[in-house]
Amino acid sequence: MFWWVRRPGVASICQEHVWSVIYTVQMYSIAPWRPILCGPEPLVLPAAGDTVHAGFPSPAEDFAVERLDLTTILVTHPQATFIVRLRGDSMREAGIFDGDLLVVNRALKPIHTDVVLAVVDGEFTCKTLWLRHGRMKLKPANPTYPEIIPKDGQIVEIWGVVTATIKRFRT
Numbered sequence: 001m002f003w004w005v006r007r008p009g010v011a012s013i014c015q016e017h018v019w020s021v022i023y024t025v026q027m028y029s030i031a032p033w034r035p036i037l038c039g040p041e042p043l044v045l046p047a048a049g050d051t052v053h054a055g056f057p058s059p060a061e062d063f064a065v066e067r068l069d070l071t072t073i074l075v076t077h078p079q080a081t082f083i084v085r086l087r088g089d090s091m092r093e094a095g096i097f098d099g100d101l102l103v104v105n106r107a108l109k110p111i112h113t114d115v116v117l118a119v120v121d122g123e124f125t126c127k128t129l130w131l132r133h134g135r136m137k138l139k140p141a142n143p144t145y146p147e148i149i150p151k152d153g154q155i156v157e158i159w160g161v162v163t164a165t166i167k168r169f170r171t
Helices: 070-074
Strands: 002-005 044-048 065-069 081-085 101-105 115-120 123-132 135-139 155-166
Touching: 065 070, 070 155, 081 155, 115 135, 123 155
Parallel strands: none
Antiparallel strands: 002 155, 044 065, 081 101, 101 155, 115 123, 115 155, 123 135
């Protein structure tokens, strides 16, 4: 987990390391929120070809069925990956909507413009990480929501990088 701690009276990372970065592999949850760990068992589904055209239909004469393992596609670090359901619409312009499942990888070091799962003041949030010029903020992908800019003494914990979303169109 990565923690950014805003120190009072310091203007940038260059000035006495405004943000202290600490990494740990411990995982815990804040009730009632509970992550769903991704297990090592494969989830294999049939796949029809490599791609599907979104424009004009293509002939199905070369229709071939192979099997794809969704676990190998979506999970690169099984022991550090979990799934959480998103609530809210602050990331809608990034194509992430209420009810989507987020695949979160805790093994990846978050970088500028990553979509991350963070804890701010004990509350979980999904936002785009903005790291520039020694400053950090969490940006929503919806103009009706404010950016989260840590205040002096406030702790922002980055729980992991969102690597994929899973949507359901129909049950």
